Amino acid sequence: MQGHPLISIETWFERFVDGFRTRAGEKKLFLDRKVRHIKRVRAHVQEIGKECEWSRNMALAMDVAALLHDVGRFPQLVERKTYDDTLGYNHAEEGARLLAQADVLSVLPDSLRDRILCAISFHNCAILPGGLEPDSRLILDVLRDADKLDAVRNNLRYLSPDAPHNTVLKSGLLWDAQHVSPLVLELCFKRQLIPFNQIRWSNDFILFLCCWVYDLHFPYSFKQLRESGHFASLLERLPNNADLMPIKRQLASDLDWMAAQNRS
Structure with missing residues (x-):
């Protein structure tokens, strides 16, 4: 759809990944695997959406959160050469910070942007913080379900x-x-x-x-x-x-x- 905000977000994501792909070296295999993981997580989110009655804006927020949830993995992999979040770089928190600085979500309403950044920040937490706004928690639950489903597949x-x-x-x-x-x-x-x-x-x-x-x-x-x-x-x-x-x-x-x- 011409002018749909998802188009500009997808374009940004592709360019972002390409920037790391050009200097990934032997890590390119892992980078491409992460892109495929993101696609499968996104597909799971869309399948969950088929059984839920989300508004158009919430469905968009779910999709964007799935697309961008692992952006912190690319600098972690290429620059730090690890996937270990215990070594001083939490890919979820850093991904949310990176997205906020890049202003890639400025094409969305402020409320959606804040909920998406919240979901990305906490999607890898063992214990979630209390007091999350209900729509933020819903996006987070959907994203975490989808991420787990593909993580099980990958680890197998x-x-x-x-x-x-x-x-x-x-x-x-x-x-x-x-x-x-x-x-x-x-x-x-x-x-x-x-x-x-x-x-x-x-x-x-x-x-x-x-x-x-x-x-x-x-x-x-x-x-x-x-x-x-x-x-x-x-x-x-x-x-x-x-x-x-x-x-x-x-x-x-x-x-x-x-x-x-x-x-x-």
Whole structure:
């Protein structure tokens, strides 16, 4: 649509990414992978939108938040050569700051711009701040659901000790066929999210991903996680030992129940 604000935002995003692509060097593979991730997150957001009655402006805000949510990853990757947010550069906060300085969202009403920046700032938080304005929280919940769905898919491709480019599980985590941290197991049984700083073993990381099922919000999200087979694949990567079999049954049963309860 001629003159639609989304056109100028998409154009800015493409030019922004191209600026990093020209100097990414051997990191270009990761940069292109991040662009594909953003496209899939955007598609998930649009699918969630099909089951919700959003206004035109809210639908636009959701789409823009999905498109721009990871802009902080590109300077993080090319300039800092890492995806680790614990090394002094939080890609979500820095992305929101970068967008505010670039003024790319000036084509939108102030209220939408503020809500989008809020969602981008907090989309990677383990614990969300209280007191968020309702529409800001809605955009954030949609974005986090969509981001989690694709993150599960992406991590499945590299959940192997000899997988190439496995940056997550080479960041101080240990591969072990049987071990699981007691606290991680306890949190799973309590249906709580697992803090990343409590993860030590590969099985801990798999359970960390599995427990995202307790932080989804929309019928599409539960349906997609179940019908894609990605959740079942995560559970298959856990050993069938006495410690983990009960939690595998709980997680599978919980997803089935939540998917049934949240039919759109």
